[in-house]
Amino acid sequence: MALARIVPYDANWPREFVAVAADIRRALGPLALRIDHIGSTAVPRLAAKDVIDVQVSVAALDPEAALVEPLRAAGFVPHTINRDHRPPGRDGPAADWAKRLMVEGPGQRRLNLHLRVDGRPNQRYSLLFRDYLRAHTEAATSYATLKRRLAHLSLDTDVYADIKDPATDLIMVAAEEWAGRTGWHPGPSDG
Numbered sequence: 001m002a003l004a005r006i007v008p009y010d011a012n013w014p015r016e017f018v019a020v021a022a023d024i025r026r027a028l029g030p031l032a033l034r035i036d037h038i039g040s041t042a043v044p045r046l047a048a049k050d051v052i053d054v055q056v057s058v059a060a061l062d063p064e065a066a067l068v069e070p071l072r073a074a075g076f077v078p079h080t081i082n083r084d085h086r087p088p089g090r091d092g093p094a095a096d097w098a099k100r101l102m103v104e105g106p107g108q109r110r111l112n113l114h115l116r117v118d119g120r121p122n123q124r125y126s127l128l129f130r131d132y133l134r135a136h137t138e139a140a141t142s143y144a145t146l147k148r149r150l151a152h153l154s155l156d157t158d159v160y161a162d163i164k165d166p167a168t169d170l171i172m173v174a175a176e177e178w179a180g181r182t183g184w185h186p187g188p189s190d191g
Helices: 013-031 064-073 121-135 137-152 157-182
Strands: 034-038 052-058 100-103 111-117
Touching: 013 034, 013 052, 013 064, 034 121, 052 121, 064 100, 111 121, 121 137, 121 157, 137 157
Parallel strands: 052 111
Antiparallel strands: 034 052, 100 111
């Protein structure tokens, strides 16, 4: 059982993302429409699990081998998760929340590599969540407090995520309002 462990923000996380993004770009070339640093390690000053989250936006998840095999050759390992958490009230096809997840190979820097279809709600969710926390320090601080308190309970990482998901959904209510008010849209790709 892997326990959720939260560490203070590390200024090296953005540089580590850049190195990983370069490996992904070499592996996928133009199949990677966007490569973005997402999750808590992408938010300055936010405490997080020491796992770099990378989102690769692609035109389609199938044929899966076209994406997975080049990444496997680059040292990434397929994981069994093929679907994202679907927030309450989100209608639409199940494909809106489909993804492929890969993780680091042996001896590599810990990471989660999320392959999502460009323009789908789950791809947008990750980018908006990140940008909202970057723009709202108070929300990021409260989110970090929640994560630290959950980690203090010595929870398995899967249980930790199950408990944390509703909190991210609450943050997204405010993020969606902010996006509508400001005209937010994803900026350029990070990698």
